[in-house]
Amino acid sequence: MIRPIALTEPVRAALSKRVDAHKFDHGHALVLGGGPGRGGAGRLAARAALRIGAGLVTLAVPPVAVAENAARLDAVMLAPVPDGYSLRGMLADPRISAVALGPGLGLPRAREMVPAALWAKRPVVLDADALSAFEEDTELLFGQLRPDCVLTPHMGEFARLFPDLAAAIRAGGDAIAGRADAVAAAAARSGAVVLLKGAQTIVATPDGDLAVNDATGAQASPWLATAGAGDVLAGMIAGLLARGFAPVDAACAGVWLHAEAGRSLGPGLIAEDLPEALPGVFRALGI
Ligand SMILES: NC(=O)C1=CN([C@@H]2O[C@H](COP(=O)(O)OP(=O)(O)OC[C@H]3O[C@@H](n4cnc5c(N)ncnc54)[C@H](O)[C@@H]3O)[C@@H](O)[C@H]2O)[C@@H](O)CC1
Numbered sequence: 185m186i187r188p189i190a191l192t193e194p195v196r197a198a199l200s201k202r203v204d205a206h207k208f209d210h211g212h213a214l215v216l217g218g219g220p221g222r223g224g225a226g227r228l229a230a231r232a233a234l235r236i237g238a239g240l241v242t243l244a245v246p247p248v249a250v251a252e253n254a255a256r257l258d259a260v261m262l263a264p265v266p267d268g269y270s271l272r273g274m275l276a277d278p279r280i281s282a283v284a285l286g287p288g289l290g291l292p293r294a295r296e297m298v299p300a301a302l303w304a305k306r307p308v309v310l311d312a313d314a315l316s317a318f319e320e321d322t323e324l325l326f327g328q329l330r331p332d333c334v335l336t337p338h339m340g341e342f343a344r345l346f347p348d349l350a351a352a353i354r355a356g357g358d359a360i361a362g363r364a365d366a367v368a369a370a371a372a373r374s375g376a377v378v379l380l381k382g383a384q385t386i387v388a389t390p391d392g393d394l395a396v397n398d399a400t401g402a403q404a405s406p407w408l409a410t411a412g413a414g415d416v417l418a419g420m421i422a423g424l425l426a427r428g429f430a431p432v433d434a435a436c437a438g439v440w441l442h443a444e445a446g447r448s449l450g451p452g453l454i455a456e457d458l459p460e461a462l463p464g465v466f467r468a469l470g471i
């Protein structure tokens with residue numbers, strides 16, 4: 185049974201901020217960024233995590249990328265994190281309540297940083313290079329995953345981690361039922377929440393919850409097919425995890441708000457616009 189993703193009243197209520205709360209009540213998201221000249225994707229994710237309401241967001245980059253990022257960031261904080269050892273040290277701070285990595289990370293840095301991020305047993309979003317880096321050894325990745333990890337592949341990344349399931353999707357003519365079965369199987373196999381992106385985005389949990397956000401027909405948002413839109417989604421989900429949302433709720437609410445931001449902007453949108461559209465989306469929801 186596949187349920188449609190909707191923004192329920194409890195989720196809407198959880199998105200608002202209590203009048204007497206302070207920033208640490210809303211969590212601290214850590215986003216890993218890539219090297220010089222590859223920083224855009226991480227910055228998009230970090231900005232999205234902050235806009236969706238995480239109290240603090242830090243972008244952790246290789247020391248050689250600090251100058252580039254310092255010139256581009258204000259509200260998002262910046263930390264030099266050279267290697268996995270250094271990341272583990274940062275994650276000793278229990279106030280860091282969620283981690284996102286993959287966008288723009290590069291495959292070698294992803295291979296080093298993913299185990300360090302998972303070691304800390306904090307909710308984690310794995311996207312882009314954090315998924316592709318394990319194409320040759322998926323069992324190494326799956327052996328470290330937990331139900332509070334959210335994997336956010338597009339179809340190309342999904343095929344790298346689950347080639348047989350991607351083949352089954354293709355064999356079924358890319359029909360929604362076949363995609364849903366494949367994502368459910370991927371969640372069961374990996375032990376994590378799996379979110380397969382696309383015009384119809386599917387979310388599955390290891391224990392069998394299955395949901396779809398259908399951005400076709402009246403809900404179409406075709407201008408989301410633009411570079412960096414997925415990096416923004418990863419950041420939104422990380423921000424919600426940092427705020428304490430359950431993994432499946434963070435994934436579903438993130439997809440819903442991302443699509444709504446896309447619809448509110450319409451033709452001409454680029455990835456940078458999506459986090460900036462969230463205040464308008466929240467206003468329309470009465471948040
Ligand atoms: N502004 C930026 O800095 C951006 C950086 N990006 C980063 O660039 C790196 C490479 O990511 P890419 O996803 O571009 O490239 P990848 O090579 O990882 O994946 C793209 C490949 O997958 C295939 N594919 C199959 N189905 C697909 C689907 N539904 N959607 C997308 N691709 C599909 C494509 O044909 C292509 O061959 C990542 O680190 C990513 O985060 C991108 O996110 C784009 C924006």
Ligand SMILES: Nc1ncnc2c1ncn2[C@@H]1O[C@H](COP(=O)(O)OP(=O)(O)O)[C@@H](O)[C@H]1O
Nearest residue numbers: 338381382383399405408409411412413414415
């Ligand atoms: N035609 C479409 N209609 C609605 N949403 C789309 C469409 N194409 C892509 N998207 C959404 O846009 C985002 C694209 O992410 P992704 O493919 O990872 O791009 P990138 O790697 O460039 O960030 C996903 O959230 C996906 O669901």
